[in-house]
Amino acid sequence: MSLEVEEEERRVGRFSADILCRDTATAEGDWVVIENQLETTDHSHLGQIITYAAGLEAKTCIWVWSSV
Numbered sequence: 001m002s003l004e005v006e007e008e009e010r011r012v013g014r015f016s017a018d019i020l021c022r023d024t025a026t027a028e029g030d031w032v033v034i035e036n037q038l039e040t041t042d043h044s045h046l047g048q049i050i051t052y053a054a055g056l057e058a059k060t061c062i063w064v065w066s067s068v
Contacts (some may be wrong), residue, residue: 001025001060003032012055015048020056030059038064 003021010020019034031053037045049061 001032010052010056012052015050015051017056020058023060026059032054032060032062033058034062034064037063042064044045 001023001028002025004024005019005021007020008018009016015035018036021032021034022029023032033049033056035045035049045063051061052058053061
């Protein structure tokens with residue numbers, strides 16, 4: 001996977017995907033959505049990243065979680 005950032009805070013409905021990238025390692029330049037979460041994991045972020053993937057037709061989702 002080789003990612004190239006296309007946009008930060010990309011609007012998807014009433015939400016914003018943190019980072020939208022292209023996977024330049026694929027022939028089609030597939031979309032990749034990256035969601036950052038800096039608090040305890042919860043089902044709402046999982047739902048959001050699924051919404052982003054569906055709305056942007058992303059092939060890959062990356063959910064980055066870090067406890068502080």
